[in-house]
Amino acid sequence: MSSIAILIWVINVTLDTVGHVALKFAATADQQESTEIKRWKSMFGSFPLWVGIVCFCLEFVVWLAFLSVLSLSQGVLLGAINMVSIVIAGRLVFKERLDRMRLMGMALITIGVIFVGLYA
Amino acid sequence: MKKTRFYMIGFSALMLCDTLTQISFKLASNHGGDFVMHLDWFLSIFSQPWIYGAVLGYLGSFVAWMTLLKHAPVGPAFAASHLEVVLVLVVSAVYFGDRLAPMQIVGALLIVIGIICLSFSEAEQENVENH
Numbered sequence: 001m002s003s004i005a006i007l008i009w010v011i012n013v014t015l016d017t018v019g020h021v022a023l024k025f026a027a028t029a030d031q032q033e034s035t036e037i038k039r040w041k042s043m044f045g046s047f048p049l050w051v052g053i054v055c056f057c058l059e060f061v062v063w064l065a066f067l068s069v070l071s072l073s074q075g076v077l078l079g080a081i082n083m084v085s086i087v088i089a090g091r092l093v094f095k096e097r098l099d100r101m102r103l104m105g106m107a108l109i110t111i112g113v114i115f116v117g118l119y120a
Numbered sequence: 121m122k123k124t125r126f127y128m129i130g131f132s133a134l135m136l137c138d139t140l141t142q143i144s145f146k147l148a149s150n151h152g153g154d155f156v157m158h159l160d161w162f163l164s165i166f167s168q169p170w171i172y173g174a175v176l177g178y179l180g181s182f183v184a185w186m187t188l189l190k191h192a193p194v195g196p197a198f199a200a201s202h203l204e205v206v207l208v209l210v211v212s213a214v215y216f217g218d219r220l221a222p223m224q225i226v227g228a229l230l231i232v233i234g235i236i237c238l239s240f241s242e243a244e245q246e247n248v249e250n251h
Contacts, residue, residue, distance in 0.1 A: 064152075067146050068150070068153065069154055072145075072146040072218060073213065075142075076209070077224070101237050104237045106238070108230045109234035115227025116224045116227040118223070120224070
C-alpha cells in the first residue's frame with residue numbers, strides 16, 4: 001500500500017468512527033421529548049448531529065479518493081476495519097458491552113485486514 | 121412464509137443497494153484517475169453520472185435498512201448490511217478483473233467470519249436487552 005493510500009485510509013476510519021459516535025450522541029442526548037417530531041426537531045438543533053453529517057459528507061469524498069488508489073475488492077476489505085474502530089469507540093465512549101463473540105469478531109476482522117493490507 | 125419472503129426481499133435489496141453504491145464509487149473514481157488534491161480531480165468526479173449512482177445506492181440502502189430493522193432481528197440485519205463485501209468481491213472480480221493474492225483471500229475469509237461473529241453478538245445482546 002502506498003503512503004497516500006494509508007493516509008486516506010486512516011482519515012476514512014477516523015471520519016467514520018467520529019461520525020457514528022456523533023450520531024449516537026445526537027440520537028441518545030434528549031429522550032425526554034413527548035413526540036417523535038419534537039425529538040427530530042431537537043436532534044436537528046444539536047451540535048453532534050451536524051458533526052456526524054459533516055463527517056459522513058467528508059467520508060463520501062475520502063472514500064472516492066481511496067478507491068482511486070486501490071482496487072474495489074481491496075478497498076471494501078480494508079474498509080471493514082471501520083467496524084472494529086466503531087465497536088472500540090462504543091466501548092470507550094458509551095461503555096457498551098464487549099462479549100467474547102464480539103471480541104473474536106473484532107480480532108478476526110483485524111487479522112483479515114492486516115493480511116489484505118500487507119499484500120495490497 | 122410471508123415473513124420469509126419479506127426477509128429475502130429486504131436482505132437482497134439491502135445487499136444490492138450497497139453493492140450498487142460501491143460499484144458506482146469505483147466507476148466514478150476511475151473516471152477521475154488517481155487521487156490528486158486538486159479541484160480538477162473533484163470536478164471530473166462530480167461531473168459524470170456514476171457519482172449519482174452512489175447517492176442513489178445510499179438512499180436505497182437507507183430505506184431497505186430502516187424497513188428491515190422494523191421487523192428483522194438486528195443480528196442478521198447487521199450481517200446483511202456488511203456482508204455486501206462478498207457480493208462486491210464477486211462483482212469486482214468479474215466486472216473489474218480484480219485479483220486477490222492468496223493471503224488476501226485468507227484475509228477476506230477471516231473478515232467475513234468476523235462479521236458473522238459480530239452479528240451473532242448483536243443478536244445475543246438484543247436478546248439480553250429484551251428479557
